[in-house]
Amino acid sequence: MTTTEAKDGLVPVTVLTGFLGAGKTTLLNRILTEHHGQRIAVIENEFGELGIDNELVIGADEEVFEMNNGCICCTVRGDLIRILGSLMRRRDRFDHILVETTGMADPGPVIQTFFMDDEMQERLSLDGVVTLVDAKHVTQHIDDSHECQEQIAFADVIVLNKVDLASEAELDALEGRIRSMNRGARIHRATQADLPIDRVVGLQAFNLDRVLEMEPGLMEEDPDDHEHDESVTSVGIDLLGDLDSDRLDAWLSELLATRGPDIFRMKGVLSLADTDERFVFQGVHMLFDGRPDRPWAPDEERRNRLVFIGRNLDRDALEGGFRACLV
Amino acid sequence: MPRVSGEAVRAELAWAAQGPAYVAALAWRPDGAWLAAGDDDGGVALFDGVSGPWGEALGHDGGTLCLDWSARGVLASGGRDGTVVLGGTRCDAQRGWVERVAWRPDGARLAVAQGRRVTFRDESGYPVDVSGDLPATVSCLAWHPRGVLCAAGTYGGVRMLRGNGAVGVDHLAWTGSVLELAFSPDGRYLAHGNQDSSVHFWDMRKRSELEMTGYATKVRQLAWSPDRRWLATGGGADAICWDFARRGGPRGSRPARLERHEGRITALAFQPEGGLLASIGEDGVVALWRVGEDDLPLGGVALDEPLSVLAWAPDGRRLAVGGAHGGVAMVDVDADG
Incomplete structure (x- = not known):
């Protein structure tokens, strides 16, 4: 990954995930209705219960491509590369592209497609991953479905949909559960996917400038954190001090090489020794993108804040490893 | 310059x-x-x-994607409308974009790549044979210069098809996504360019293979010199x-x-x-x-x-x-x- 800065002329892409019946098609139609007049292409991998009213809906079979080395972090979605590559030739360019995945899709390869393929990277910018969750029925999947857990873990925005079918207590419990899995995402409640559209599009979630706009409380230790034995969790680290770049580099390289498949997403702001600027980064599996940001203010506390979202994360090992990089 | x-x-x-x-x-x-x-x-x-x-020939709503002119002078085209136009006649639409059309060197068969299938039509457009669903979308086609076999590139390697009703005769298995195929003019080598920034060669006689890596981007451009x-x-x-x-x-x-x-x-x-x-x-x-x-x-x-x-x-x-x-x-x- 070289850069995720928003560049002029890049067409934003929103990825919509969630199980069948969670309300993806409803949200899709709402986006299309509110953005009428814009040219929006929709790539659909399953046919939902409602039809989609749009001039350009393309059906595609999900095709996950592994590369020759067989690494999960290098898998991409061949169907998206082929279709989007073809659509990018058009003279009248699209204003936005929506990719709807099936409930059984792993979001990892979808996201990686936009960073691993040179043409995609040059012409498109991944705006965000929006995961719809059926507030009533998700409890049937959340414990044992890897797909369900991964869709939550990879999300920038999670829409708890159909909240009218669940009690307030159920919703609070679910929201707490989801937050323990992914502290980086914003959670919105909705009944018929009826939330303001600007909460799901225009996120620029992969733009390094937005890394700092992480959810408040992202790093706080959750009192319930060790209550469940969940396989997908978030680990937030917040430490004062400066980092030794070489040690940090070595630690991160080793971490991503050995644990890359388990680390779905990460982002953070770091304080590097001998550097006046803050260092911002984000990553998906083994793809890592970082750069110096604005200088630290004279009265600003130089602290390191980062979050890992993934499977089987060992908080003590992560924090210990990171702490050892401090000068 | x-x-x-x-x-x-x-x-x-x-x-x-x-x-x-x-x-x-x-x-x-x-x-x-x-x-x-x-x-x-x-x-x-x-x-x-x-x-x-x-002038203009019959086109394809939504975009023309491929063209090939046969040795006998018959133009074939395909596109996003899911149809093939062959010698001025449109064949019936099927699901999926027609991404490639390739005439057999003698001009008697047209191979059509559409989704996971390769359909073989005769000069009149009659579908003589269909490959059946391959494991992944067919991204490219190349006829052997002697015109017996048609190679179809997909994710997972290259399928050799006869196009005469016989089942696929050979599968050159390869982990990765094949984007473009080219036989050497004498038919001895088959080269394919790939999504993972590599070019792979098969020596069809020795059944050996070789891979060249380190390209800057995915490889979709291949050309053999006529002297091979x-x-x-x-x-x-x-x-x-x-x-x-x-x-x-x-x-x-x-x-x-x-x-x-x-x-x-x-x-x-x-x-x-x-x-x-x-x-x-x-x-x-x-x-x-x-x-x-x-x-x-x-x-x-x-x-x-x-x-x-x-x-x-x-x-x-x-x-x-x-x-x-x-x-x-x-x-x-x-x-x-």
Whole structure:
């Protein structure tokens, strides 16, 4: 990954995930209705219960491509590369592209497609991953479905949909559960996917400038954190001090090489020794993108804040490893 | 363009025409009298090879994606409407984009790649055979020069199909996504360019294989020289040319690297006779090279739009190019300077 800065002329892409019946098609139609007049292409991998009213809906079979080395972090979605590559030739360019995945899709390869393929990277910018969750029925999947857990873990925005079918207590419990899995995402409640559209599009979630706009409380230790034995969790680290770049580099390289498949997403702001600027980064599996940001203010506390979202994360090992990089 | 060798190739723009959209495919009729261009708006434009624009053939709603003119002079096209037009007749639509059409060298069979299937039609359009669903979408097709087998590239390798009702005879298994295929003119080698920035070769006689990695981008540009000495490959701004005249082929060799383009090379093709290699790129440049003799282009022209496709006229004296903004241009090439 070289850069995720928003560049002029890049067409934003929103990825919509969630199980069948969670309300993806409803949200899709709402986006299309509110953005009428814009040219929006929709790539659909399953046919939902409602039809989609749009001039350009393309059906595609999900095709996950592994590369020759067989690494999960290098898998991409061949169907998206082929279709989007073809659509990018058009003279009248699209204003936005929506990719709807099936409930059984792993979001990892979808996201990686936009960073691993040179043409995609040059012409498109991944705006965000929006995961719809059926507030009533998700409890049937959340414990044992890897797909369900991964869709939550990879999300920038999670829409708890159909909240009218669940009690307030159920919703609070679910929201707490989801937050323990992914502290980086914003959670919105909705009944018929009826939330303001600007909460799901225009996120620029992969733009390094937005890394700092992480959810408040992202790093706080959750009192319930060790209550469940969940396989997908978030680990937030917040430490004062400066980092030794070489040690940090070595630690991160080793971490991503050995644990890359388990680390779905990460982002953070770091304080590097001998550097006046803050260092911002984000990553998906083994793809890592970082750069110096604005200088630290004279009265600003130089602290390191980062979050890992993934499977089987060992908080003590992560924090210990990171702490050892401090000068 | 700077040159150091004594040889010069004169390249001059003969005519240029403006079409509506990205030119996705170009094909010459084998007698060199006609050129067809398929564009992303769905048109199929016909050009007189000498004088330029002539008319329109049946097109494809949503975009024309591929064209091929048979040895017997029958034009076939396919596109996003899911149909094939064959000799002016539209065959019935099926689900999925028609991404490739390829005539068997004798012109008696047309292979059509649509989704996971390859359909084989005779000259009248009658579907003689269908491959059945392959494990992944067919991204490219290439007929063996002797015209018995058709290679279909997919994620997972290459399927050899007969196109006569017999089941697929061979599967060259390979982990990764195949984007473009090319048989050497003698049929001994099959090369494919891949999504993972590599080129893979199969020696069909020895059943051995070899992989070249380290390209800057995915590789979709492959061209064999007619004498089968060189395989020119894209996958970045430079043309990388592998020498097959050496004993043992290109294994362990350093390829010739042709540097001129600023931006990605989008297509490569050798002159049918005369041995020149033409390259075009996103920089709008058409460059002409003599591989193995000169590392700088011997001539060329620069056009004002990113170029997408090229096709040598059968006599090798004209080169047609198409661009990302809809331009179609004809370049006269005179190797005697």
